[in-house]
Amino acid sequence: MTVFEHKGKLLIVDCGVLFPEETQPGINVILPDFSSIRDRLQDIEAIVLTHGHEDHIGGVPYLLRERKDIPIIGTELTLAFISAKLEEHRITPRLIEIEEGQRRKAGPFDLEFLAVNHSIPDGVAVAIRTEAGLVLVTGDFKMDQFPLDKRLTDLPGFARLGEEGVDLFLTDSTNAEVPGFTVTEEDIRPAIDAVFRTAPRRIIVSSFASHVHRIQQVIDAAARHNRKVAFVGRSMVRNMGIAEKLGFLQVPKGLLVDVKAFDRMKDDKVVLICTGSQGEPMAALARMANREHTIKIGEGDTVLLASSLIPGNENSIYRVINGLTRWGANVVHKGNAKVHVSGHASAGELVYVYNIVKPKNVLPYHGEWRHLKSNADLAIRTGVPEEQVLVVEDGVVVDLVDGVAKVTGRVAAELVFVHGMTVGGGGSEEALADRVQLSNDGAVTILGILDTRTGLLTEPVEFIARGFVQDNEWIQGATKSIDDALRAANKVKIVNGAELEDIFTQSLTRWMQRKYRRIPVITSVVVDA
Numbered sequence: 388m389t390v391f392e393h394k395g396k397l398l399i400v401d402c403g404v405l406f407p408e409e410t411q412p413g414i415n416v417i418l419p420d421f422s423s424i425r426d427r428l429q430d431i432e433a434i435v436l437t438h439g440h441e442d443h444i445g446g447v448p449y450l451l452r453e454r455k456d457i458p459i460i461g462t463e464l465t466l467a468f469i470s471a472k473l474e475e476h477r478i479t480p481r482l483i484e485i486e487e488g489q490r491r492k493a494g495p496f497d498l499e500f501l502a503v504n505h506s507i508p509d510g511v512a513v514a515i516r517t518e519a520g521l522v523l524v525t526g527d528f529k530m531d532q533f534p535l536d537k538r539l540t541d542l543p544g545f546a547r548l549g550e551e552g553v554d555l556f557l558t559d560s561t562n563a564e565v566p567g568f569t570v571t572e573e574d575i576r577p578a579i580d581a582v583f584r585t586a587p588r589r590i591i592v593s594s595f596a597s598h599v600h601r602i603q604q605v606i607d608a609a610a611r612h613n614r615k616v617a618f619v620g621r622s623m624v625r626n627m628g629i630a631e632k633l634g635f636l637q638v639p640k641g642l643l644v645d646v647k648a649f650d651r652m653k654d655d656k657v658v659l660i661c662t663g664s665q666g667e668p669m670a671a672l673a674r675m676a677n678r679e680h681t682i683k684i685g686e687g688d689t690v691l692l693a694s695s696l697i698p699g700n701e702n703s704i705y706r707v708i709n710g711l712t713r714w715g716a717n718v719v720h721k722g723n724a725k726v727h728v729s730g731h732a733s734a735g736e737l738v739y740v741y742n743i744v745k746p747k748n749v750l751p752y753h754g755e756w757r758h759l760k761s762n763a764d765l766a767i768r769t770g771v772p773e774e775q776v777l778v779v780e781d782g783v784v785v786d787l788v789d790g791v792a793k794v795t796g797r798v799a800a801e802l803v804f805v806h807g808m809t810v811g812g813g814g815s816e817e818a819l820a821d822r823v824q825l826s827n828d829g830a831v832t833i834l835g836i837l838d839t840r841t842g843l844l845t846e847p848v849e850f851i852a853r854g855f856v857q858d859n860e861w862i863q864g865a866t867k868s869i870d871d872a873l874r875a876a877n878k879v880k881i882v883n884g885a886e887l888e889d890i891f892t893q894s895l896t897r898w899m900q901r902k903y904r905r906i907p908v909i910t911s912v913v914v915d916a
């Protein structure tokens with residue numbers, strides 16, 4: 388999420404989510420931190436969405452919960468995807484549909500939209516003109532010269548803006564480390580064809596539920612090889628229905644069937660398209676790998692992972708691949724066949740764009756630190772002065788004044804966790820730390836019964852341990868450590884249960900650390916006799 392401010396008004400460009408990593412157990416998604424704009428919701432003129440990927444639109448329902456009538460500006464497909472999502476959140480949005488080539492005002496912001504090519508159709512870059520200057524935000528893009536939908540990134544438009552004078556350029560950094568040019572989507576057709584030619588039984592394809600171009604390729608291959616296609620999974624069925632209805636996905640008549648029809652069809656006549664290419668445990672593919680899905684994977688089935696491998700998801704994905712191969716499936720993925728191309732511009736394309744946009748100031752965005760840094764290096768090589776290339780992390784405030792961009796401050800930009808129905812809230816960092824500690828070292832509860840008149844325990848403390856991997860001998864040592872601590876503290880009598888709980892926790896923590904070099908989550912409970 389990027390927020391632009393001019394004359395006291397705000398313009399938001401994209402509002403996405405992050406997906407949790409293995410170190411963030413129990414988290415559904417991670418939202419941008421709205422705290423710095425929370426008391427200025429009425430100043431927001433609009434949200435501009437560059438394209439329909441989750442990491443650009445997934446946070447919108449949570450922002451609209453705070454103010455329902457913020458106008459959302461985007462292209463047809465992007466708005467269709469966000470409205471379907473908002474419908475699930477029971478929010479009816481104010482939508483403003485735009486097309487590439489159009490200009491429109493949002494308060495003091497004069498917006499122009501330019502077509503960009505990406506792994507989802509209908510993406511746009513947005514140029515923002517204000518009295519402070521001209522800002523160009525690419526969104527996610529690449530420069531595929533043979534895109535399936537024939538919609539090229541609008542380089543003439545970029546060049547025209549370059550001539551006008553781009554004061555600040557925010558450009559996609561995802562593939563800045565990758566040399567050369569991202570190959571065209573067309574290039575993977577032979578690899579997909581090879582899978583279809585040689586698969587002896589069912590073909591199961593897993594991809595992102597938004598990857599319309601890739602799914603188009605699979606549908607085309609199915610048509611060529613005389614197979615029927617079924618979509619599985621809520622988001623896949625929903626998004627592909629929308630894409631087909633709006634004409635972004637071309638499906639030959641009679642090609643789609645319900646998955647239930649597979650029972651009556653021959654195995655070499657079917658293709659199933661589902662989600663789960665990132666190893667997400669609840670998605671169809673992971674459930675197939677665990678034999679928890681109605682589709683039972685067997686000998687001769689072919690699974691095609693037609694997607695990227697997002698850093699951080701490797702373990703989950705290989706777990707799923709192992710599960711599938713154990714049941715006899717042949718798994719084809721980007722590691723063993725050319726079945727994926729990236730949706731992002733590589734270094735060659737980025738340099739090309741720098742040279743035609745000729746920006747005065749550059750703010751590499753969308754990527755991890757190493758990607759931002761690589762992108763910055765590219766900008767500097769094309770002649771942008773080093774001090775005008777700002778590599779900054781989330782939350783940093785950049786001012787554009789008299790054609791010069793400068794870091795001028797910082798706002799809160801914490802990760803806001805969504806756990807089930809709970810959004811953020813105090814202590815979510817601590818809760819997460821507890822979960823990680825629990826998963827590493829388990830939990831121990833100490834239970835004591837206190838006679839408040841004497842200040843003595845009425846019986847020895849009890850321990851309840853879960854997931855703490857030691858044989859029971861530890862209890863003796865732990866009991867002794869608590870007795871010692873009590874003796875040391877008992878010069879005056881302790882009648883306060885809370886004080887006793889602290890003594891329990893501290894002494895056990897110290898002893899565990901000394902004895903085992905690891906500390907479970909320790910909870911002490913003292914009740915009055």
Ligand SMILES: [Zn+2]
Pocket residue numbers: 438440443505527730
């Ligand atoms: Zn994207």
